[in-house]
Amino acid sequence: MKSNLIVSGAVLTAAASLVALSGASASSTPVQARPRAIAPAGAAPLEAPVLKSSTSVAITVVNNTGQELTLLDEYKAHGSWTQHFPQTIGLDASVTASASSSNVEGIDLAADYLTSDGTQFHLEAQVPFFGTDSTGQDIAGLNAALYTITHTSISGFNPSVTFTLGRA
Structure with a gap:
């Protein structure tokens, strides 16, 4: 420069x-x-540096809670769904949702799932067009202390993240 x-x-x-x-x-x-x-x-x-023209993100959810999970809501900022979150995640099952975007703001993909005992899980991955990728997670409800969420790191071009929901 x-x-x-x-x-x-x-x-x-x-x-x-x-x-x-x-x-x-x-x-x-x-x-x-x-x-x-x-x-x-x-x-x-x-030659000018080449910038990525689009980005995508995939979220895999592994259900080790001992209960079926029901989708409350899914959210996507910018771009298009490649694969929606399913309405339910069975016992010991895993599912993947994904989206892609060419918007300068990148993409933010999230889902909220509910157990039969009223515990709610919030899972989110944010992939800006420029900057650092990040994740968010939360457990809410009267029985939140009975559960855990672990996740893999998220980085790079077209990243993916796996959230594992389990018992404490």
Whole structure:
């Protein structure tokens, strides 16, 4: 970046010199500098870095609670569903939901599941277009202390995360 600023500064200085030599004033002839990278003689042209054009996230839920789970709500910010969360997750079963997005804000995918004893599990994965991926989780209800949630880390391009719901 520093070399680009030096090159841009040199271009501005050269443009100002040409304006002065031509006898024109700066106010009558506007000069617009366009910063660009210049490759050394004989080198391949410099190319702009490639940015990912879309992102996706997959959430796998493993049910080790000893109870069937019922979907209360699912949430997706931006993008499109690839696979919705199922309405129920059976005993000792695992399911996966996913979505993708080309929105500059990335994607936020979440679900809330309920057990028959009234315990609610909230699971969430956030994958910004730029920045750090993150997860969120919560257990609520009178019997929340009887349960646990563990999860794998989430990072990289098109990440996935596994939430394992179990008994304490």
